[in-house]
Amino acid sequence: MAKKHNHVLTAKQRKEHRFQNEKYLNGLQEKIEKFDMHTVKNLDRFEDFPITENTLKGLKENSFVSMTDIQRNSIISALRKNDILAAAKTGSGKTLAFLVPLMERLVHEKVTDMDGCCALIITPTRELAVQIFEVLTKIGRYNTFGCGLVIGGKDFKFESERINKINILIGTPGRILQHMDQSVNFELSNLKMLVLDEADRILDMGFRKTLDSILANLPPERQNLLFSATQTNSVKDLARVSLVNPVYINIKEDINTDHGNNNGNNDNDSTPVPQQLSQSYIVAPLYDKLNILWSFLKTHLSCKIIVFVSSSKQVHFIYETFRKLQPGISLMKLHGRQKQTSRIETTMKFSASNKSCLITTDVVARGIDIPAVDWIVQLDCPEDANTFIHRAGRAGRFGRSGNNLLILTPSEEDGFIKRLTSKKIDIKKLNIKNNKKKQIHQQLQSLCFKDPELKYLGQRAFMSYFKSIFIQKDKEVFKFDQYPAEEFAKSLGLPGAPKIKFLNKAANNSDDTDKLINRMKELKNTNRQLINLSKTDENGEVIENNDKKVRTKYDKMFERKNTTVLSEHYINMTNDREKDGQQEEQEEQEADDDFMTIKRKDHDLLKDEIPELHDLSSKRSLKKATSKKQSASSKGLGKKLIFDDEGNTHEVYEFIKEEDVKDNIKDLKKEFLENETQFMQKEDITDKALAKDKKLEKKRRRQELERRRLEEEEEESEGTIESEEEEISELPDIDEDFQSESEEDDEAPPLKKPKQWFQKDDDDMDKTAQKDVVEIEAPETLEDLEALTARLINN
Numbered sequence: 001m002a003k004k005h006n007h008v009l010t011a012k013q014r015k016e017h018r019f020q021n022e023k024y025l026n027g028l029q030e031k032i033e034k035f036d037m038h039t040v041k042n043l044d045r046f047e048d049f050p051i052t053e054n055t056l057k058g059l060k061e062n063s064f065v066s067m068t069d070i071q072r073n074s075i076i077s078a079l080r081k082n083d084i085l086a087a088a089k090t091g092s093g094k095t096l097a098f099l100v101p102l103m104e105r106l107v108h109e110k111v112t113d114m115d116g117c118c119a120l121i122i123t124p125t126r127e128l129a130v131q132i133f134e135v136l137t138k139i140g141r142y143n144t145f146g147c148g149l150v151i152g153g154k155d156f157k158f159e160s161e162r163i164n165k166i167n168i169l170i171g172t173p174g175r176i177l178q179h180m181d182q183s184v185n186f187e188l189s190n191l192k193m194l195v196l197d198e199a200d201r202i203l204d205m206g207f208r209k210t211l212d213s214i215l216a217n218l219p220p221e222r223q224n225l226l227f228s229a230t231q232t233n234s235v236k237d238l239a240r241v242s243l244v245n246p247v248y249i250n251i252k253e254d255i256n257t258d259h260g261n262n263n264g265n266n267d268n269d270s271t272p273v274p275q276q277l278s279q280s281y282i283v284a285p286l287y288d289k290l291n292i293l294w295s296f297l298k299t300h301l302s303c304k305i306i307v308f309v310s311s312s313k314q315v316h317f318i319y320e321t322f323r324k325l326q327p328g329i330s331l332m333k334l335h336g337r338q339k340q341t342s343r344i345e346t347t348m349k350f351s352a353s354n355k356s357c358l359i360t361t362d363v364v365a366r367g368i369d370i371p372a373v374d375w376i377v378q379l380d381c382p383e384d385a386n387t388f389i390h391r392a393g394r395a396g397r398f399g400r401s402g403n404n405l406l407i408l409t410p411s412e413e414d415g416f417i418k419r420l421t422s423k424k425i426d427i428k429k430l431n432i433k434n435n436k437k438k439q440i441h442q443q444l445q446s447l448c449f450k451d452p453e454l455k456y457l458g459q460r461a462f463m464s465y466f467k468s469i470f471i472q473k474d475k476e477v478f479k480f481d482q483y484p485a486e487e488f489a490k491s492l493g494l495p496g497a498p499k500i501k502f503l504n505k506a507a508n509n510s511d512d513t514d515k516l517i518n519r520m521k522e523l524k525n526t527n528r529q530l531i532n533l534s535k536t537d538e539n540g541e542v543i544e545n546n547d548k549k550v551r552t553k554y555d556k557m558f559e560r561k562n563t564t565v566l567s568e569h570y571i572n573m574t575n576d577r578e579k580d581g582q583q584e585e586q587e588e589q590e591a592d593d594d595f596m597t598i599k600r601k602d603h604d605l606l607k608d609e610i611p612e613l614h615d616l617s618s619k620r621s622l623k624k625a626t627s628k629k630q631s632a633s634s635k636g637l638g639k640k641l642i643f644d645d646e647g648n649t650h651e652v653y654e655f656i657k658e659e660d661v662k663d664n665i666k667d668l669k670k671e672f673l674e675n676e677t678q679f680m681q682k683e684d685i686t687d688k689a690l691a692k693d694k695k696l697e698k699k700r701r702r703q704e705l706e707r708r709r710l711e712e713e714e715e716e717s718e719g720t721i722e723s724e725e726e727e728i729s730e731l732p733d734i735d736e737d738f739q740s741e742s743e744e745d746d747e748a749p750p751l752k753k754p755k756q757w758f759q760k761d762d763d764d765m766d767k768t769a770q771k772d773v774v775e776i777e778a779p780e781t782l783e784d785l786e787a788l789t790a791r792l793i794n795n
């Protein structure tokens with residue numbers, strides 16, 4: 001945020017400055033305590049509150065002058081250090097409602113660089129964290145604390161080296177926990193405030209364990225602010241955050257408010273979606289959804305549209321196929337499996353555009369503030385009414401109009417409309433004009449036919465859609481067996497529906513199903529680095545699972561050969577491989593023939609074996625007999641045989657008659673097992689010896705390093721001064737693992753390291769530090785030392 005002014009003040013001036021500041025802050029604090037919302041007429045502007053001038057200036061410069069309801073209702077309570085649980089509609093300005101009191105609290109606490117992290121803001125998605133960071137750096141530019149962003153997909157080491165200077169830290173749960181685990185400098189003992197933005201999402205199943213681990217390490221006497229457009233109903237969830245006499249603001253859900261005072265609720269309408277956002281839905285069979293989306297895009301070419309689907313694979317498939325079909329509107333995609341740089345780039349590009357369509361998952365559903373979105377299309381049914389509200393809330397923000405279109409399958413309609421009605425969401429049903437609807441099945445089919453990779457994408461989209469339906473908790477809405485798999489597969493251009501395996505294991509037992517669902521959700525949200533960490537042994541070494549070799553995209557494609565989807569392409573390719581293999585074997589055999597003779601028991605030719613001889617009187621038959629190609633074709637395909645030691649021929653694979661092995665099958669099995677056990681035991685001994693050698697080697701290397709370090713230290717103490725830069729450049733990069741982000745990306749080229757992660761103060765400080773460096777030579781005599789002291793004093 002703001003630069004520190006380097007005016008040189010005298011001690012007296014500094015003292016006076018401190019005194020005035022103290023007096024000013026005490027005055028404000030007194031006003032905060034005495035502030036009575038009801039006595040102030042037209043409490044409308046930020047400046048009506050006892051807020052510091054620097055913050056007001058930052059707000060004003062960014063055109064934040066009048067307050068919204070949620071800001072008016074929460075700021076003063078938060079300034080009084082109350083815990084807050086607040087819900088307000090999407091796009092109603094919740095970000096400022098917590099950022100303003102947060103900055104003010106740190107000003108009143110007179111926080112400096114030395115205090116470390118004093119406020120922690122946790123968000124469920126990286127995009128939201130980036131957005132909050134941007135707002136904070138804008139409005140906080142006249143305040144002097146450090147503010148930092150920690151999100152997955154960024155350089156962990158870079159973050160880790162600077163984290164101790166940060167006063168306000170914004171991040172996603174996984175990355176924050178990773179820093180708590182691994183960044184030695186990261187101190188949270190001074191934490192004054194914890195903010196959970198989109199609190200219900202962070203508190204839900206998917207982030208539970210990560211959040212619990214974070215909360216367990218925070219000082220209990222902190223202030224908690226929980227904000228969302230939809231609130232959690234679970235008192236148990238809230239208890240995890242240990243709210244103390246919270247102030248509930250604008251809460252519409254059924255939450256126990258016994259011990260809190262509800263001083264909000266200024267909204268007379270009780271619907272949780274903005275009034276200016278028109279709500280409609282259509283019912284369409286699953287196989288018709290892509291036709292409808294296509295037709296919709298073709299008729300809304302000059303709009304800004306966000307399309308929500310339920311998985312990143314669907315995003316990928318729709319984006320790739322629609323791009324090829326060219327709807328006439330610019331298409332973009334965004335999902336959690338993209339690299340961070342590409343995610344940020346797409347968000348920026350889409351925000352800046354006027355007419356375009358962003359195909360995305362729920363990663364964008366919460367909190368993201370994209371200007372001027374005209375349409376939200378919820379192509380796949382959201383998991384619950386809250387997700388519906390958040391998705392819809394990406395349009396119709398801050399008083400602007402917008403449209404939200406939900407597409408439901410016939411089996412989802414009753415259940416989901418019931419859920420919306422219970423939230424007082426009024427949504428009208430629309431019918432599609434069939435003459436306006438365009439069919440794109442055939443085009444998709446031909447695309448998939450021509451391009452096996454698209455077919456593979458389609459297959460993965462199919463699987464992930466069914467997986468997403470399977471893990472839905474609300475079984476009244478998502479009736480798994482009522483989704484027509486075959487027809488859906490066809491609508492994606494696939495020749496048939498891939499087999500869905502996981503059903504057999506879990507679908508029979510509802511307890512198992514619930515566990516599986518929860519586990520899948522948790523895994524989806526767990527930081528990959530943390531998962532990797534859990535796979536290390538006590539020495540920090542990765543426990544490798546040799547069974548799981550890395551499978552490439554193509555390996556996966558080939559593994560799916562019996563699902564009929566890739567049949568043709570796969571068969572062609574594998575046939576080619578087999579043919580190649582056979583050819584190789586034949587060639588090998590031909591080469592062998594040069595120096596080997598066929599071993600035959602009986603070299604006399606039998607009469608039956610002598611081929612019938614024809615009179616090659618005609619030219620044609622002569623040519624046929626001499627042409628290798630033609631003679632081969634007339635003989636048909638050859639049969640491959642092998643010879644035993646006695647020179648008898650055998651088929652490559654021959655069946656042994658059952659009666660030949662029946663009696664001694666047990667003996668054979670026993671013998672086989674004994675042999676294998678012996679073999680394994682031998683291997684085990686060798687492995688152990690190898691492991692021991694490795695350990696010894698490691699120990700030796702460690703000792704060697706330690707020895708070298710001691711030597712260097714000794715050398716240094718003898719007066720050898722090396723530049724710090726040189727030392728640093730020799731250090732091994734311990735964070736290599738964290739830089740190789742495991743998220744798959746499709747096309748994003750690596751971008752330059754973003755510079756704006758930290759505020760500019762540090763850069764400035766570095767420069768000043770460089771300027772202040774005085775080059776000296778090591779003093780050798782007492783006179784040298786005296787001269788040097790004098791020089792330093794003069795400087």
Ligand SMILES: Nc1ncnc2c1ncn2[C@@H]1O[C@H](COP(=O)(O)OP(=O)(O)OP(=O)(O)O)[C@@H](O)[C@H]1O
Pocket residue numbers: 063064065066067068071088089090091092093094095096228229366367368369393394397398
């Ligand atoms: N007081 C204000 N004056 C002018 N604009 C404001 C004010 N407060 C917020 N806004 C603008 O309103 C938009 C929505 O604000 P914000 O993103 O904070 O909403 P939100 O309630 O957090 O939405 P969501 O629930 O979707 O996260 C932003 O573009 C923001 O700049």
